[in-house]
Amino acid sequence: MENIIIVGTGCAGLTAAIYTARANLAPLVLEGKLPGGQLTTTTLVENFPGFPEGIDGPELIMRMHQQAERFGARFDYGIVEQFEQRDGVNRLLVDGKWLETKALIIASGASARWLGLEREKDLVGHGLTSCATCDGAFYRNVPVCVVGGGDSACEEAHFLTRFASKVYLIHRRDSLRASKIMTERTLADKKIQPVWNAAPVRYLTDEEGEMRAIEVKDTVTGEVREIGVKCVFVAIGHTPNTGPFQGKIECNAGGYIVQKGGTRTSLEGVFAAGDVADPVYRQAITASGSGCAAALDAERWLTEQE
Numbered sequence: 625m626e627n628i629i630i631v632g633t634g635c636a637g638l639t640a641a642i643y644t645a646r647a648n649l650a651p652l653v654l655e656g657k658l659p660g661g662q663l664t665t666t667t668l669v670e671n672f673p674g675f676p677e678g679i680d681g682p683e684l685i686m687r688m689h690q691q692a693e694r695f696g697a698r699f700d701y702g703i704v705e706q707f708e709q710r711d712g713v714n715r716l717l718v719d720g721k722w723l724e725t726k727a728l729i730i731a732s733g734a735s736a737r738w739l740g741l742e743r744e745k746d747l748v749g750h751g752l753t754s755c756a757t758c759d760g761a762f763y764r765n766v767p768v769c770v771v772g773g774g775d776s777a778c779e780e781a782h783f784l785t786r787f788a789s790k791v792y793l794i795h796r797r798d799s800l801r802a803s804k805i806m807t808e809r810t811l812a813d814k815k816i817q818p819v820w821n822a823a824p825v826r827y828l829t830d831e832e833g834e835m836r837a838i839e840v841k842d843t844v845t846g847e848v849r850e851i852g853v854k855c856v857f858v859a860i861g862h863t864p865n866t867g868p869f870q871g872k873i874e875c876n877a878g879g880y881i882v883q884k885g886g887t888r889t890s891l892e893g894v895f896a897a898g899d900v901a902d903p904v905y906r907q908a909i910t911a912s913g914s915g916c917a918a919a920l921d922a923e924r925w926l927t928e929q930e
């Protein structure tokens with residue numbers, strides 16, 4: 625029987641591991657399909673406090689990992705396949721083996737939805753991203769594009785106008801899915817150029833492997849053309865990694881875990897932190913903050929049980 629198990633090793637999970645380890649709870653931390661979370665797919669992180677020159681995403685994760693280990697956190701690779709709560713005990717089926725724990729922190733994050741084009745994974749961090757707030761400042765005075773037609777895509781496009789010389793907004797249809805006020809604001813911005821009825825079909829790179837253009841196909845005429853951009857921002861949504869917990873813990877319509885006061889969930893002894901419960905901010909620093917909160921909530925809950 626574990627005191628506490630933490631699912632996920634992104635900023636939320638690792639911060640929770642640091643706090644619970646320092647509280648002598650000896651947490652067991654499960655690393656899943658993407659150890660380190662989305663930050664491991666980024667290059668330079670310039671907006672995490674304490675690093676005035678910036679820091680590589682993987683290095684930041686590695687440092688947090690080492691910090692948690694220093695205080696006694698234990699790490700194990702494994703995929704959570706099933707979850708159940710029986711007689712007040714949280715049980716996880718991990719790679720065919722059942723683990724039991726008094727308290728559980730779910731920090732399994734969310735996965736960006738991609739377009740599924742060739743070489744997509746290799747281009748992340750080389751002119752392909754899903755976060756304008758994270759990477760927009762790297763593309764000053766150059767053309768970029770946003771793929772999507774909802775509120776998130778419009779918000780990303782507006783944010784990018786602060787840096788880019790031009791922002792193409794590529795959408796499969798001839799009208800945006802965004803709210804009326806967001807649509808009006810987007811179409812009124814002179815730096816944003818909508819590209820209607822356009823389906824991305826290929827990324828084009830330069831000799832150094834960096835993005836130079838995106839190839840799109842007109843969904844009406846079938847015409848294929850190139851749009852020269854230095855970065856493609858994909859804004860077609862995120863999917864929270866809540867598969868094993870669906871139907872067991874209350875989630876909203878988007879699949880994100882619902883928090884009920886602090887980081888508590890609909891089940892006693894189960895807490896959620898980071899992007900798995902946050903469809904709004906999705907930043908490394910907010911994930912770390914919620915990881916800290918989940919650790920404190922879990923520690924207090926364990927004390928109450930004793």
